[in-house]
Amino acid sequence: MVERLINVSDFVTCDDHVPGPSRRPAVRMLTLLAVVVPVGLLARHLRSASPNPVTEYLGDALWPVPFFCLLALALPRARTATLAAAALAITLVIEFSQLIHTPALDHARSNPLLGILLGHTFLWSDVACLLAGTALCALLDLQTLRPAPPPT
Numbered sequence: 001m002v003e004r005l006i007n008v009s010d011f012v013t014c015d016d017h018v019p020g021p022s023r024r025p026a027v028r029m030l031t032l033l034a035v036v037v038p039v040g041l042l043a044r045h046l047r048s049a050s051p052n053p054v055t056e057y058l059g060d061a062l063w064p065v066p067f068f069c070l071l072a073l074a075l076p077r078a079r080t081a082t083l084a085a086a087a088l089a090i091t092l093v094i095e096f097s098q099l100i101h102t103p104a105l106d107h108a109r110s111n112p113l114l115g116i117l118l119g120h121t122f123l124w125s126d127v128a129c130l131l132a133g134t135a136l137c138a139l140l141d142l143q144t145l146r147p148a149p150p151p152t
Contacts, residue, residue: 023077023145029069036065044116060129061136064091068137080145084138091130098122 043059067087072078097105099122108114119126 024072024141026073026076028144029072033066033069036062036069040065041116057125057129060126061133064088064130064134065137067091068134068141072141080138080141083141084134087137088130088134091134092127094118095122095126095130 040059040062043055043062046055047059064084064087067090068083071083071086075083094117098119105118109118109120
C-alpha cells in the first residue's frame, strides 16, 4: 500500500498543547482586522502627505495581517505556520502581479478600491515588508496562543 505522504491534519489542526475547541477566538481576529485595516489605510494616505520611513513601509508591513486574520477566521484551528505561509503567498502573488501590465489589469487598478487591493508598482522593499509583517504577525499569534502557566 502507498502511504499517505501529506497528512492534511498537519496543516489544519491545532497544536496538541493548546486546549479548547477553538484555537483563535473570532473576536480577536475581528478586532485585529478592525484596527489594522484603518491603520494601514491611514499609513497609505500619510505616505503621500508626509513621507517618512514609518508611513513609507508601515502599510506594506501590515498588508499580510488582514489575510492572516481572514484565514484564521475560516480555519480557527489551523497552525500558525500554515496561516502565515498562506497569507505571505497571497500577498506575494499580489505584489508580483504588479509586474504584469495588461489593459484589463491596468483598468482594474484604476478603480480606487481595486488599486488599493492590487497595487500598482512592484518594489523589492514591499517584498521585504511583506516578509517582516508576516513574521511579526506569526510571532504575535504564537505568543498569544501559548497556554497560561500553571498556577503556583
